[in-house]
Amino acid sequence: MTEIVAQSLDITVAIPTYNGADRLPKLLDRLLAQTGVEHLSWEIIVVDNNSCDRTEFVVHNYQTICNSICPLRYILETKQGAAFARIRAVYEARGQLVAFLDDDNLPAPDWLIAAYNFASEYPQAGAWSGQIHGNYEVSPPKNFERIQAFLAIREQGDQPYLFDADNLRLPPGAALVVRKQLWYENVPKIPTLSGKLPGVFVQGDDYEPLLYIHNAGWEIWYNPAMHTYHQIPHWRLERNYLLSLARGCGLCVFHLRLIKAKNWQKPLIFIKTFLGSLHRIFKHYFKYKSTLQSDTIALFEIEFYLGTMISPFYYLKCLLVNFIKTYNS
Numbered sequence: 001m002t003e004i005v006a007q008s009l010d011i012t013v014a015i016p017t018y019n020g021a022d023r024l025p026k027l028l029d030r031l032l033a034q035t036g037v038e039h040l041s042w043e044i045i046v047v048d049n050n051s052c053d054r055t056e057f058v059v060h061n062y063q064t065i066c067n068s069i070c071p072l073r074y075i076l077e078t079k080q081g082a083a084f085a086r087i088r089a090v091y092e093a094r095g096q097l098v099a100f101l102d103d104d105n106l107p108a109p110d111w112l113i114a115a116y117n118f119a120s121e122y123p124q125a126g127a128w129s130g131q132i133h134g135n136y137e138v139s140p141p142k143n144f145e146r147i148q149a150f151l152a153i154r155e156q157g158d159q160p161y162l163f164d165a166d167n168l169r170l171p172p173g174a175a176l177v178v179r180k181q182l183w184y185e186n187v188p189k190i191p192t193l194s195g196k197l198p199g200v201f202v203q204g205d206d207y208e209p210l211l212y213i214h215n216a217g218w219e220i221w222y223n224p225a226m227h228t229y230h231q232i233p234h235w236r237l238e239r240n241y242l243l244s245l246a247r248g249c250g251l252c253v254f255h256l257r258l259i260k261a262k263n264w265q266k267p268l269i270f271i272k273t274f275l276g277s278l279h280r281i282f283k284h285y286f287k288y289k290s291t292l293q294s295d296t297i298a299l300f301e302i303e304f305y306l307g308t309m310i311s312p313f314y315y316l317k318c319l320l321v322n323f324i325k326t327y328n329s
Contacts, residue, residue: 010040010041011112013044014089014098016103017049018050020053021051023104027101030107030109034110035109043070043094044066044073045074045092046075049077082206086100086173090183097116099112099176100175100178110227126220127218130223130226132229133155133230135230138237147246150246150249160223165214168256173206187209191209203245203248203251204253204256215259242300245300247304250277255311270312274312284302
């Protein structure tokens with residue numbers, strides 16, 4: 001792991017990316033057009049997570065343009081997974097705050113200054129996120145608002161509020177701001193949940209560091225002054241993708257619930273997770289059984305509950321696989 005870089009700037013904008021060559025220019029143009037940042041010392045870092053497209057070339061082309069406004073750095077992270085890219089970004093960042101943007105996020109012109117100002121207005125906030133609006137290539141399915149949070153769409157009003165971290169109600173890793181030192185002091189250097197990989201669609205990698213920060217006594221906040229627009233291509237609204245997403249979001253639930261748990265609580269959490277999800281599956285099935293095959297949103301919800309029900313067994317499977325790998329090595 002790279003040693004932590006000294007903090008000398010106000011804020012770092014960190015962009016983890018994988019094959020983002022076509023998406024990065026629009027995002028970088030938005031960052032270069034930020035307003036109200038004349039007195040901020042800030043930088044942009046792009047963390048390339050093993051792209052096989054022209055990502056590095058695009059970033060290097062932008063460096064000449066960006067460096068007249070703020071430094072732009074390119075960093076290659078070879079450990080695959082969004083969690084490793086975020087960790088590398090934190091350790092490389094020179095800012096006291098780290099503001100994450102995915103390569104398909106387009107921030108409003110005042111996003112950066114709104115992100116920075118919140119730090120002094122809410123000193124107990126260890127991390128905060130804002131409003132994330134969907135910019136859809138095609139119209140979402142009917143009742144999409146019931147599941148839009150799973151696609152990192154968050155439109156929850158104009159008043160700041162505390163996220164309920166104890167019940168896993170947390171913001172996504174996209175358009176999230178954290179205090180660098182808190183992450184460094186409280187988040188493990190090796191994540192358990194790496195993020196989706198080829199053939200593995202398990203989610204939860206963006207929640208894991210937030211839970212460690214929350215467990216250290218810090219608050220996670222919603223800042224409505226931060227507006228971001230999430231680009232949603234047509235294929236992310238297709239049934240097969242949505243059902244895979246639902247299952248992946250469910251499979252991480254048991255692990256996330258264990259982060260704060262004492263050893264004696266773990267068997268109870270196992271039983272509660274399994275039986276609670278089973279109850280929701282039956283309840284949902286009987287509510288929507290007549291329209292289930294044609295109702296993508298209801299099917300998504302059942303798939304999420306199914307993934308949650310399986311999550312304790314998935315967790316045990318991962319422990320067994322890791323034990324075997326360690327034993328064989």
